[in-house]
Amino acid sequence: MKQVVIEALQTASPLPIEPHMVERPLHSEMGDYALPCFSMAKTLRKSPKLIAEEIAASVSHPAIQKAEAVNGYVNLFLERPAVAEPLLHSILAEGAAYGTSTLGADGVVTIDMSSPNIAKPFSMGHLRSTVIGNSIALLLEKSGYRPVKINYIGDWGTQFGKLLTAYRKWGSQEEVEKSPIKTLLQLYIRFHEEAEADASLNDEGRAAFKALEDGEPDALALWKWFKEESLNEFQRIYDLLGVTFDSYNGEAYYNDKMEPVVEALDHKGLLIESDGALVVDLGEEMPPCLIKKSDGATLYATRDLAAATDRKSTYQFVQSIYIVGNEQSLHFQQLKHVLNQMGCDWAQDITHIPFGMILKDGKKMSTRKGKIVLLEEVLEEAIELAQRNIEAKNPSLENKEEVAKAVGVGAILFSDLKQHRKHDIEFDLEKMLQTEGETGPYLQYSCARAHSVLRKANGRGEEGISEVNDYEWDIITQLQQFPEAVRRATVEWDPSIIARYAIDLAQAFNSFYGNIHILSDAANQSFRLALVQCVSIVLEESMRLLGMQAPQEM
């Protein structure tokens, strides 16, 4: 559409019109598009006001209804039916495929996401990584990429040495079997409490991890058991969220793949000994990257290097992205630098997509101190609330449980996805459970209303478009922007663009719905029903891209 506007303006402008010069006006009374003429004033040696008047006077195009010059702006009003008709036609024809593109040219993008740690609860922080990663995967797919979702399970590292030590000292098999993650977490917390008084515990933990890494059978058996129990618990949450993975290769998967990386680093003369540990020096601007501890055990960075190279050879990705909290940005910078020094030209295709932390009382939540909010409890509460709402508002609904699940989970998902700036979020259960205003349930409710109208309309309606009122026009302009919203959300790796888009569309629809009674008014009825149909298509597709369900009734 913008292209048409540019062409139309070009016929009337003495200077070339660049796409960035055309903007959307502040308010709808000012038209649909605007051209500020200030930048042309210098070269044309005329006042912006005069330039605008001259352009406005000579613009002529079938898609332009009128052009006005105001304060140095050319404001353009589109011919509404001429825009609406082909747009609705193409959305109805394409259905859910509206907004699909071939931008990605079938390139593979690996997504490192979710990555909970075994023997630890699934926290609100993991939720962010999971739902953002899942939505980015859906967006990539819609834009013609081939996403590969990798759950890089945290199943290795010194923490397991600590856990083994704690279990052997204080744990019991029955308790772990009864409630695995809860019990293991308590052991972990106790370890850190006691280690504050007795620092030798930390050495003991490190030694236990070294034994685990060396393949000591008893340690290995315990580790395997902890892992199985944990994965079972995580699966319940993934089922609820509707998230699946293409790979569960966690950190332990790379145990036998690290040595070649270390050797390659050594070969290139990049490894330096420092206080007994092996590091790669990264120059002045960055601290060195630790590859091996002084006891010979590996570190996070070692495994990530192995994982990155393994993913490159397995998937031949065009991009490899990591949905990980912004407190790890230094780690990813180091990772890229080390790969660069190793001569991997694809290091530039690695992108860390950081997100803010979820804070409690303005502070980072710490697993070690047991200050943590459990996602599963939050989800359960949200579903219960949805259930109560259904009982109160629509008790005759047929599949109540299913809908309550969709709405409860939708509320939590959306509250997280609608804002994805990098800054931190204060944990606020009440806000996450909101069902009014800019929320997931609001989107679902809007969509359910649209379906309800369509069900009752039964193909009624007899006229075509004669005129498009302001309510309808708001919806049309929103619908028109969907492909661009998908494109931006994809290239910026940012689901919140879709979330906000969906809110804008739903608001436009509800305003229309609240002010115009579609079924009792014969005027433009088939056009209006087509419009409602298009809203339901695009709203549902937006929710799908966010990983949300859209119940037909609620």
Next chain:
RNA sequence: GUCCUAGUAGCUCAGGGGAUAGAGCGACGGCCUCCUAAGCCGUAGGUCGCAGGUUCGAUUCCUGCCUGGGACGCCA
């Protein structure tokens, strides 16, 4: 101390080189004999952290400062 990130309405946040800076929540006032009131309509509320600079024009770009959060070798 160094680096990263943010500072917009009472609260949570959008936006972004240009015309009167927008939503939601909360507050206040309307609207269900009518398509789902999880909704709609209206009112109140902002010197866009502070100071300079670039520009015809800065809340937006640059620099400095202040404040919050984070990271900074044997955690991940």
